Amino acid sequence: MNANKYPIERRYIDKRPNVRPGIRLVTGSPAFFVAHDTGNPGASADNHWTYFQRQTDRTASAQVFIDDRKILEIIPAGTGADPAEQAYHVIRNIKADNELYGYDANHAALGIELCYGGSINFDQAYKRFVWYLALCCSKWGKTPSTHIASHRQLDPARKRDCDQALAAGGVTLKQLIADITAELAVPVPIAPAPAKLPADVRDHVIVSYIQSAWLASFQAGEREEADHYSRLADNVRAAAAGEKLPKSNAQEIIFNWLSPAWHKAKANGLDPSRYNVMANALRTSAGIPLA
Numbered sequence: 100m101n102a103n104k105y106p107i108e109r110r111y112i113d114k115r116p117n118v119r120p121g122i123r124l125v126t127g128s129p130a131f132f133v134a135h136d137t138g139n140p141g142a143s144a145d146n147h148w149t150y151f152q153r154q155t156d157r158t159a160s161a162q163v164f165i166d167d168r169k170i171l172e173i174i175p176a177g178t179g180a181d182p183a184e185q186a187y188h189v190i191r192n193i194k195a196d197n198e199l200y201g202y203d204a205n206h207a208a209l210g211i212e213l214c215y216g217g218s219i220n221f222d223q224a225y226k227r228f229v230w231y232l233a234l235c236c237s238k239w240g241k242t243p244s245t246h247i248a249s250h251r252q253l254d255p256a257r258k259r260d261c262d263q264a265l266a267a268g269g270v271t272l273k274q275l276i277a278d279i280t281a282e283l284a285v286p287v288p289i290a291p292a293p294a295k296l297p298a299d300v301r302d303h304v305i306v307s308y309i310q311s312a313w314l315a316s317f318q319a320g321e322r323e324e325a326d327h328y329s330r331l332a333d334n335v336r337a338a339a340a341g342e343k344l345p346k347s348n349a350q351e352i353i354f355n356w357l358s359p360a361w362h363k364a365k366a367n368g369l370d371p372s373r374y375n376v377m378a379n380a381l382r383t384s385a386g387i388p389l390a
């Protein structure tokens with residue numbers, strides 16, 4: 100999966116016995132994940148930070164709040180440098196968590212809350228919720244279908260989340276699990292291993308493009324421009340000798356010359372594929388993922 104798709108904001112509420120006891124999970128890292136919704140339509144992740152920061156008369160909390168704009172960890176969840184801490188998101192005296200996982204959810208699981216309703220864009224919040232749960236499964240080697248429970252599944256007599264918030268967006272819990280599984284399978288964008296720029300690409304780029312651009316700017320008295328093209332040619336020669344081509348150089352050559360040449364060839368009924376080949380050779384030399 101793509102572990103860098105969304106940023107995670109970590110802004111922790113103060114340690115206090117009723118919301119953030121400051122105790123590590125008994126399992127060290129999270130053993131499973133409880134999918135909640137806030138039950139508070141229209142309230143954002145930041146709103147919940149404020150609420151729990153000020154909460155003094157009630158024992159309740161969760162580690163993570165996700166809305167359409169951010170993923171906010173208000174208690175350490177272990178996805179970053181700070182080890183996961185306990186929160187109070189599932190009532191103690193139910194049995195399902197112990198039977199399924201061998202622990203009370205509060206001692207061993209992360210509580211992950213979907214913010215919904217009001218002006219919160221469901222699709223954007225849902226995408227972040229899916230991605231965050233996938234990230235957790237990926238990080239700790241868990242399986243979505245067996246290691247994610249909705250709060251309702253653990254406490255059906257009292258709770259309807261996160262199923263009720265999902266339903267508001269037309270999604271079932273089953274679909275959520277399927278989407279998390281699919282998110283885990285998204286390939287990581289991998290930059291190709293740098294390779295030497297082929298000599299024929301070097302020659303074509305220098306002779307057909309850079310030399311004429313250099314000459315035009317030299318004749319126009321544009322010394323800085325001409326110097327730029329000299330350096331560009333030097334870098335392209337170095338790339339053919341095994342140096343890494345600067346990314347900006349590859350992008351400039353593709354944007355200014357190869358892409359227009361591709362369009363021109365296509366418009367004239369010619370095969371433009373050689374321009375793709377050259378562009379990919381430049382990308383590879385610069386360590387840019389292939390288009």
Ligand SMILES: [Zn+2]
Pocket residue numbers: 134135136188250258260
């Ligand atoms: Zn809940």
